Amino acid sequence: MTELYEQQNAGQLLKLPVPREFSFSQNLNYLTNAPNECLYRIHENRIYKALPIGQHIYVIEIFEDPDVPHSLMVSLIGDIVPKDSAVLETIVRYVREWFDLDTDLVPFYEMAEQDVLLQKTVHSFYGLRNMGIPDLFEAVCWGILGQQINLAFAFTLKRRLVETYGRSVTIDGITSHVFPEPDTIAALSVADMEDLRMTVKKREYLIAIAQLFAEGKLSKEALLQIGDHKKIEKLLVGIRGIGPWTANYVLMRCLRIPTAFPIDDVGLHNAVKHALGSELKPSRDELLKLSAGWANWESYATFYMWRLLY
Template sequence: MKNTNEPFESSHLSQSGSNSNLSFSYENDGSDLRLRVPTEFSFEENYNHLSTATNESLYTLREGRIYKAIAVGEEDTVVEIAAEGEHYLRIRFIEEPPVDSPTLREGVARYVHDWFDLGTDLKPFYEMAAGDPLLKEAVVSFYGLRNMGIPDLYEAVCWGILGQQINLGFAYTLKRRFVEKFGRFIERGGERYWLFPTAEDIAVLTPEDLSAAGMTTVKKCEYLVDTARLIASGELTKEQLLQTRDVKQAEKRLVQIRGIGPWTAHYVLMRCLRMPDAFPIDDVGLHHSIRHVLGLDAKPSKERILELSAGWTLWESYATFYLWRFLY
């Protein structure tokens, strides 16, 4: 139980990513952590978005709080994330003795900051979107929503591969199979909180191992293992992709990998690398969202989407995410 009389101490840290010049701070009272959130942030909107994933295996939602296992290096923990007023997120460590590890505390703060994309200033996006025919309704309906990310590169690539050419419900089923077969869990209060398998976990397996576990087609199993081996060996890293500082160059690197096409590449660049101009223009969900907003009889052509998105420069990623929210 937190001693409410214990003062919070602030720690200021650099933030890696596409906005690498940004920094963030977290407050630490020896028990809980606290992150300050931007004005353009709504915990409720982000919680509602997370709640649409009815078969999610990597977090649990209960009574307005998010419970999630987080790995920092060799250390694992489970945290509760909740709103504290309008200006903070409070992070509480679940059923653990005082967490004295500065590395773990900093890692958890970084993870949550990245997961909620708290380092991005959404004011320019909202200003642009207010006059955009496709986005003006979305930014009113979902004000404060963040591009909830996938900080781990292998997890992001896996989710992109698993989701290829199947409906979202089945993709979540495959993800749960993958996590519960090859991942690990932390138990708290009789409940299991799962961690996604690492690239190192999968790199030592064969495609047949994954196929035997019900992981869809043999080809997808090959892609999952091949990518794991690239990441585990250091041939593919998040840092390398970030250093390109160019969405086209990063896409070029990713599509050289078997099983990763333009859609998967842009999905990874959008959700993991936070490249603002990542744009999965061929995404079926995006097409359905545009059709819904404009009341079209058929999905728009690629040429029409390019016309409609002409004003989104450097906000293509957020525009896509907000339009997706109409569907899920």
């Protein structure tokens, strides 16, 4: 047994401790809302996701056992059995990061109790975590795919990209996909991706960014070493295809920078309008005043406000 998980039976079932400020049902409901998602599936209140580790693709099942409080259960399905504990530790790290289990939300909830926008929102979604995208390449690509289109079509584009260029594994007749590797996309031409029916610009952006990853010029580890929110944002915005919104989205969902704040996001403005019962969206200055108390929790506050709409 370790601090992060307990092995239940021959490495096939893992028990992960979770904070009291965690609700599996809230996070499950959030994941269920994703239209046409292709990188996980939900069946009978269980989440199934494929993870590429080394040469293998493992499919994990994540669920809650009512008889085991304050825990997430993670099992491996299929015939591939990990040969060493490093695989299990990689799976545990991914799940903990995906569900953001290591962030202490007590200070956030204490702040939200005094906040006019967040007070009712956190009561409605108590235990919700900022469900992340641990892989930086996937996070950047998802931000680019979603630019200037509605969410449903963005998921359609992602499915086309994943099913065309990502690896997959089939277990019991069900195929699970993983996001394409940077090397795979970097080797493509704009013409190669024509059947995906996304704009030429987006294809150019995806290929160029994949090349940065493939050449080792962009990585999650390097960005995290920078540390400073604004410096990371500036570096990302300097990459063709990444604007302030995409940069802050990556800061929020992948790098877990708590002060990331996409203040000009239309969805955030609409959520504030909804929370206030107003007929008009707030101006940027009005939103700055309304969010003054969010210091050091801008990312989580934004995520909770988005939850009002999505």
